[in-house]
Amino acid sequence: MDKHLQNKTPVDRLFASIATRYDFLNHFLSLGVDFYWRRRLVQSIGPFPGMRVLDLACGTYDVGLALVNKEARIRVMGVDYTFQMLVAGKKKLSKVGRKICPLQGDGRFLPFKDNSFDVVSIAFGIRNINPREKAYKEILRVLKPGGRFFILEFGSGRQRIWKGLYNFYLTKILPLIGGFFSQDRPAYEYLARTVKEFPLASDLARELKLAGFGKIDYFPLTSGIVYIHKGEKLASG
Numbered sequence: 001m002d003k004h005l006q007n008k009t010p011v012d013r014l015f016a017s018i019a020t021r022y023d024f025l026n027h028f029l030s031l032g033v034d035f036y037w038r039r040r041l042v043q044s045i046g047p048f049p050g051m052r053v054l055d056l057a058c059g060t061y062d063v064g065l066a067l068v069n070k071e072a073r074i075r076v077m078g079v080d081y082t083f084q085m086l087v088a089g090k091k092k093l094s095k096v097g098r099k100i101c102p103l104q105g106d107g108r109f110l111p112f113k114d115n116s117f118d119v120v121s122i123a124f125g126i127r128n129i130n131p132r133e134k135a136y137k138e139i140l141r142v143l144k145p146g147g148r149f150f151i152l153e154f155g156s157g158r159q160r161i162w163k164g165l166y167n168f169y170l171t172k173i174l175p176l177i178g179g180f181f182s183q184d185r186p187a188y189e190y191l192a193r194t195v196k197e198f199p200l201a202s203d204l205a206r207e208l209k210l211a212g213f214g215k216i217d218y219f220p221l222t223s224g225i226v227y228i229h230k231g232e233k234l235a236s237g
């Protein structure tokens with residue numbers, strides 16, 4: 001792990017401060033629906049024996065674990081910017097041996113050769129990366145031709161869901177509960193703010209196309225609270 005990357009940016013400091021309570025709060029605040037969202041992501045990816053996956057912004061490895069539990073004969077590289085998140089999830093890795101390899105790194109500067117991965121996934125991470133275009137460029141570089149990129153992310157909080165009930169929960173209730181349990185209310189205000197500012201699903205799809213991905217597709221889950229987007233590195237690209 002590269003110590004020089006430790007807690008240098010506000011995003012990094014934020015995730016470091018909630019790392020040990022991240023899993024509990026994630027499942028609690030989503031009422032456990034996040035397991036279903038990741039399951040749907042894995043279903044979309046369709047892991048096959050020998051597949052090489054880069055799970056970017058892997059946090060405490062929940063995507064990697066869900067993938068390996070579905071198909072044991074894959075290799076997952078789990079990359080995250082925040083050292084403390086990787087450490088917080090470390091216990092969970094003991095069940096899967098070396099199938100998931102953790103690495104501290106930045107999605108905007110990936111330490112991998114060109115054309116290395118069949119799939120790059122990012123769950124609830126792209127919202128935190130700025131500028132996203134830098135990460136897209138790197139993802140395209142490390143994907144094999146024909147390789148696929150999957151984003152699991154909240155839909156834009158500007159979209160009214162369940163007659164505004166969800167939006168009220170997101171902006172008013174979630175920071176209160178998250179703040180209470182994590183003792184870090186700004187972290188959960190940040191979550192609500194970034195979801196609110198995040199592009200609409202159709203705009204994110206356009207953004208992926210502009211970045212150079214092809215065969216773009218997306219669909220909502222749980223009334224559009226989250227979306228899964230997919231893009232491909234075209235063989236000719």
Ligand SMILES: C[S@@+](CC[C@H](N)C(=O)[O-])C[C@H]1O[C@@H](n2cnc3c(N)ncnc32)[C@H](O)[C@@H]1O
Nearest residue numbers: 015057058059080081082085106107123125128
């Ligand atoms: C909300 S968590 C998501 C974790 C995990 N993917 C999940 O599904 O629970 C967002 C993660 O993005 C990471 N992150 C933020 N900026 C990053 C960057 N530039 N490169 C890599 N990871 C980053 C944070 O450290 C944090 O662990």
